[in-house]
């Protein structure tokens with residue numbers, strides 16, 4: 287078995303995760319999830335005729351010179367982007383590996399010889415509306431003079447790299463900071479828009495020590511926010527949180543001076559504790575510390591996005607050929623968000639909704655959920671699989687090959703997360719404008 291993958295899951299971890307997932311899923315009482323979309327923002331009727339537009343014939347009116355406000359711009363209010371279907375699309379992705387130098391090697395499926403390309407030609411069609419293609423200029427204009435931070439695990443990085451690659455098609459950023467093992471802390475600057483985009487590695491959001499070859503479990507300090515990102519909070523305007531997978535691993539949970547319990551650590555005499563409870567506490571600590579630290583700064587608002595959990599698509603052993611062999615999306619209804627995926631998503635949504643209530647009392651906060659769990663579930667074809675490594679079959683077929691069925695190829699389905707991200711920023715922009 288090869289070792290030393292650049293993937294955040296080391297070999298052992300993947301095996302363990304896969305086992306754990308089975309264990310967790312089997313031990314869960316199936317939960318009939320009532321998917322309540324209780325995070326709708328206040329209804330702000332848009333009177334413009336564009337808001338009635340429901341079909342997909344939109345052209346990109348953006349140009350470097352046109353100001354956003356002048357554009358024949360379309361935004362459909364009150365759309366639930368989380369439900370829909372992947373439909374065939376003929377347009378090519380905005381970028382590829384020759385146009386974008388910012389993607390982590392393990393996501394570079396085309397360069398690594400992935401032979402099929404159908405996975406690049408699908409577009410997300412929400413049931414109730416149309417999701418426009420990403421417009422890099424519009425995005426940069428709307429966030430000009432701002433600093434966006436992506437905070438979380440390697441899924442946060444995956445989304446950030448997709449965003450940078452799309453933005454770089456109109457404006458190439460300068461890398462202004464890079465630090466940490468595998469550049470887990472980085473910052474880019476788009477000088478023509480005064481936009482900073484940064485990455486903070488923080489797989490629990492709260493303080494923690496990661497599991498390693500010498501440490502059999504994670505140690506989490508659920509009541510202490512991780513200062514590696516939180517110390518810079520006063521320099522940020524918008525934050526995108528994305529965590530989940532690291533919570534599945536064995537962990538000891540601390541709160542104050544006591545040990546609350548432990549998730550999946552046989553041999554240690556601690557109370558067994560579900561990782562959902564730990565995730566909930568970690569999110570609560572995170573969101574509360576954002577509110578506590580930012581509520582006195584009335585000079586500027588603070589925007590918080592949380593990208594919901596995205597399921598893996600391992601169908602067999604992670605180190606066997608064909609671990610995630612699908613080359614087409616599932617259709618709407620073919621797979622449901624349920625079990626562990628549904629439960630994690632539910633915890634995330636509930637905590638953001640609670641923070642929204644708390645944050646509305648003080649300060650200028652906006653909270654939003656980037657609910658991509660179902661979009662992601664329907665894309666078993668979007669992972670690097672064996673193409674996490676360059677040309678894995680150059681010397682013929684193997685029985686053993688490393689597979690990544692968790693992260694997403696770039697370009698790939700994860701670009702859609704950012705399409706939705708932009709629509710939400712547009713919505714906020716519209717709301718601010720209508721308040722003026």
Ligand SMILES: *[C@@H]1O[C@H](CO)[C@@H](O)[C@H](O)[C@H]1NC(C)=O
Pocket residue numbers: 343
């Ligand atoms: C889109 O709109 C343009 C101009 O309004 C029209 O010429 C074109 O046929 C439309 N395309 C589709 C697919 O409806």
Ligand SMILES: *[C@@H]1O[C@H](CO)[C@@H](O)[C@H](O)[C@H]1NC(C)=O
Pocket residue numbers: 381382383384385
């Ligand atoms: C990458 O994109 C550029 C610009 O769109 C294009 O000219 C080039 O052919 C693409 N390369 C590949 C391998 O698709």
Ligand SMILES: *[C@@H]1O[C@H](CO)[C@@H](O)[C@H](O)[C@H]1NC(C)=O
Pocket residue numbers: 431432433480481482
């Ligand atoms: C540039 O962006 C930063 C936020 O990243 C902001 O604090 C600063 O005021 C902006 N500069 C100008 C000239 O607007």
Ligand SMILES: *[C@@H]1O[C@H](CO)[C@@H](O)[C@H](O)[C@H]1NC(C)=O
Pocket residue numbers: 555
């Ligand atoms: C585990 O902890 C309980 C309560 O603290 C104690 O009674 C018990 O003896 C411990 N068991 C082992 C095997 O140490």
